[in-house]
Amino acid sequence: MDLAHIFSNNQKWIDEKLKTDADFFRNLSQGQRPQVLYIGCSDSRVTAEELMGTKPGEVFVHRNIANMVPNTDLSVMSVINYAVSHLKVNHIVVCGHYYCNGVKAAMQSADMGILNPWLRNIRDVYRIHKAELDLITEEDAKYKRLVELNVQEQCVNIIKTSDVQKAYQDRDFTVHGWVFDIHTGKLIDLKIDFDSILREIMEIYRII
Numbered sequence: 001m002d003l004a005h006i007f008s009n010n011q012k013w014i015d016e017k018l019k020t021d022a023d024f025f026r027n028l029s030q031g032q033r034p035q036v037l038y039i040g041c042s043d044s045r046v047t048a049e050e051l052m053g054t055k056p057g058e059v060f061v062h063r064n065i066a067n068m069v070p071n072t073d074l075s076v077m078s079v080i081n082y083a084v085s086h087l088k089v090n091h092i093v094v095c096g097h098y099y100c101n102g103v104k105a106a107m108q109s110a111d112m113g114i115l116n117p118w119l120r121n122i123r124d125v126y127r128i129h130k131a132e133l134d135l136i137t138e139e140d141a142k143y144k145r146l147v148e149l150n151v152q153e154q155c156v157n158i159i160k161t162s163d164v165q166k167a168y169q170d171r172d173f174t175v176h177g178w179v180f181d182i183h184t185g186k187l188i189d190l191k192i193d194f195d196s197i198l199r200e201i202m203e204i205y206r207i208i
């Protein structure tokens with residue numbers, strides 16, 4: 001596939017931006033002050049800014065396979081540190097999506113090579129919630145529920161970090177668990193009850 005159209009699209013985009021705001025790029029070059037850190041899946045169908053309708057400068061974005069927050073992953077940990085402690089965002093969103101191939105792969109027995117340790121983090125989510133998931137007989141419903149529980153557990157992983165624990169004490173700060181429904185295009189707030197999860201886990205994970 002020839003990628004020339006990407007560069008012509010880029011020029012069209014520049015022209016459009018400058019038509020409505022001649023200072024658009026000059027303002028962008030002044031710096032960023034995003035309020036939100038968005039952690040989503042790398043899936044090409046699940047964009048960040050487009051589905052939220054946000055503009056450049058509004059959202060700090062990190063994407064990886066199945067929107068994971070493993071505590072030994074230097075990349076996502078650095079993103080959280082920079083967003084929370086330097087950019088001072090007030091919200092972190094973990095956004096999963098139904099029909100996530102990463103979650104699907106973790107539900108199957110297959111040797112995926114270098115992906116094995118990554119997917120094992122999702123298998124751990126399955127193990128933690130095995131009692132609930134085993135009660136779901138319909139495979140599609142189980143798949144969807146694991147997507148939701150994976151979002152919840154990645155939010156819990158975020159709360160375990162010192163940056164986020166400090167932010168919770170210092171300012172108005174919230175972690176959100178969302179799911180994007182590819183079938184309808186709808187963004188769903190899972191309305192995870194973090195207060196009760198926090199009370200339950202902080203006894204173990206509190207570090208400050």
Ligand code: CO
Pocket residue numbers: 041042043065066067097099100101102103
């Ligand atoms: Co995915």
